[in-house]
Amino acid sequence: MAKKKMEEEEKKSVKLVGYWLSPFVDRVKWALRLKGIHYEYIEQDIFDKTPFLDHINPLYGKVPVLIHGDKPLPESSIIIEYIDQIWSHDPLLPTDLVDRAQLRVWVKFIDEKIFFASWEAYCTEGTKQEKKVKEIIVAMKKLEKKIEGKRFFGGDTIGYLDLVLGFVAYVLPVLEELGSMTILDPDKFPAIYEWTKNFMNHEVICAEPLPLRADLVAFLRWRREDFLGTYG
Structure with missing residues (x-):
């Protein structure tokens, strides 16, 4: 019961904003799943954008965007490195x-x-x-x-x-x-x-x-x- 509650809390704190046909979003999904990180997925139509996407990624207005807590982070390569640093088990990058x-x-x-x-x-x-x-x-x-x-x-x-x-x-x-x-x-x-x-x-x-x-x-x-x- 405690484990399930912890997973639910983690899911609330980690959100991934993406588009269903984006290979860049898939990269981040795979990284999260490899780490066993529970997350909430939020679909955004990048061809009919809402103000929300420009709010969380004001520089480019693109996906993916990882929201950890209340802090958004764009760009798949940067997100994967961040994930690997925050959740250091099962590393995706070398330590050197x-x-x-x-x-x-x-x-x-x-x-x-x-x-x-x-x-x-x-x-x-x-x-x-x-x-x-x-x-x-x-x-x-x-x-x-x-x-x-x-x-x-x-x-x-x-x-x-x-x-x-x-x-x-x-x-x-x-x-x-x-x-x-x-x-x-x-x-x-x-x-x-x-x-x-x-x-x-x-x-x-x-x-x-x-x-x-x-x-x-x-x-x-x-x-x-x-x-x-x-x-x-």
Whole structure:
């Protein structure tokens, strides 16, 4: 009874504001679940924002935002580091400061060279797309070397980089199909391909269902049309 009450109190004190199709929100959800932290989830439509979102994230008005007590904290990478510092059990980051700093470099690299680059490739065609795909493959080769011989980027357990790269396991395949492009070739990247299976089959990651593929397809097509209508 006391444990249940403590869990309820913890849930009230930890809130995650997110959007159901945001890979950045998923990163934080996974981090919280890996730590066994009970939280309240608050859905916010980022395409029809309420004043609440601008209030808790006045600089960007984006999700995710973690609210611990009454203090909001935005940006998925910053949130995950905060979670790891506050709840130090089952660490997601190394304790060595240099190693932690190097991980931050990798996070920036993954977001810029793979995540956003994949979206750009999906939103282009022809030679522009081919050039962007080649750039992503160069980046993927560097990741392949980092994961070789390991189950996860964190070693035997899921760590910070695994959470950041999680989108490769479930969003990238859909982008590849819709964009008629090939990035994660199992023959070129056998270690990363095996990692995607290990990641998606992890008991914590698969504990809660990800968005249905049909919903993801519809969303990505809609966002592409909107993107091309604005910038095309």
